[in-house]
Amino acid sequence: MxxxxxxxxxxxxxxxxxxxxxxxxxxxxxxxxxxxxxxxKNVVLVHGAFTDGNCWSEVILRLASKGYTVTAAQIPMTSLADDIAYIKNVLSRQSGPVVLVGHSWGGMVITEAGLSPDVTSLVYVSALVPDENESAIDLQNHGSPSSGMEGARPDGRNSLWFDPAYYGPALADDLPPERIQLLAATQKPIAATSFGEKVVGTAWKKKPSWYVLSRNDRALAPELQSWMAHRSQAAITEVFSSHMSLISHADVVTALIEDAAQA
Known part of the structure; x- marks a missing residue:
């Protein structure tokens, strides 16, 4: 060659x-x-008692700017079963996997609704985290009384409303007065009997979860939040916040949702 x-x-x-x-x-x-x-890429947000989906505004804008498709549900709060059914319907309208996020009472809802096969992870924000066959009342037995809930007022028709005069001190003392006024004015009532209803299934036993623990919370005792978060083996992030951590610490909440989305 x-x-x-x-x-x-x-x-x-x-x-x-x-x-x-x-x-x-x-x-x-x-x-x-x-x-x-x-x-x-899909995030479904579930609000708590005495609020509506607009309480997620700061988080929605942050997630949307990062390319996420966000749905802030408006649960009826007529019963736990009704709320769960509503979220299952919202989940059925999503295209692809979903991060399911719940604030306060919303934690009860996502714990069972999160069993949907499209839900990949759960994020609890200053929220209730029940186990199977537990109600919100059952959970309160594991922590000290929440003094802030004294502002809840029955209307004689099975609904609880939050006294506007107590809304700031009890739920949102780290927010501007104008935002507190807006939250109180747009609140939705919750059926009092909802707090005695028990979840049937427990999604956090099958799917990873994250928890934002608000240390200055008067509506949901911080020690109870810690107990629930540790029991569910959630990844915990602590903030020195009122119950409305989703507003006062929107950056932290958004970052945690992103962690869940990328997990």
Whole structure:
């Protein structure tokens, strides 16, 4: 074989090897891109008692700016069963996997509704975290009384409303007065009997969960929050916040939801 032919053969072999390496790199990059695309992009937010879906405004705007598809549900709060059924309906309208987030009473709802196969993870924000066959009343037996709930007033028709005069001191003392006034004015009542209803299933036993623990909470005792979060083996982030941590610490809450979406 001539020197020229030998050189040509070496060059061809090197080119083939280089092409193979490039194909492998391209294949690996494609796999990485596919994994990135599989990250959960849908987020469903569930509000608590004495609020509505608008309490998530700060979190919604932050998540939307990052490309997430966000739905803030408006649960009826006529019963725990009605709330769970409502969220299951909302979940059925999502396209792809979902991070399910609950604030306060919303934690009761997502614990059972989160059993939906499309839910990949749960995020509890200053929320109740029941076990199977537990009610909100049952959970209160594991912690000290929540003094802030003294502001809840029955209307004689099985509904509880929060006295506007107590709304700030009890639920949102780290928010501006204008926002407190808005929250009190737009609140939704909750059926008093809801607090005695028990969840049937427990999603946190099957799916990873995160918890935002509000240390200055007067509506849900911090020690009870800690007990529930540890029992559910949630990844815990503590904030020095009122019960309305989803507003006063929206950046922290948003970051935790992103952690859940990328897990």
């Amino acid at each position: 001539s020197v020229l032919n030998r050189r040509s053969l070496i060059a061809m072999s090197a080119a083939a090897a280089l092409a193979g390496i490039m194909r492998q790199r391209a294949s690996a990059q494609t796999g990485t891109n596919e994994m990135a695309e599989q990250k959960t």
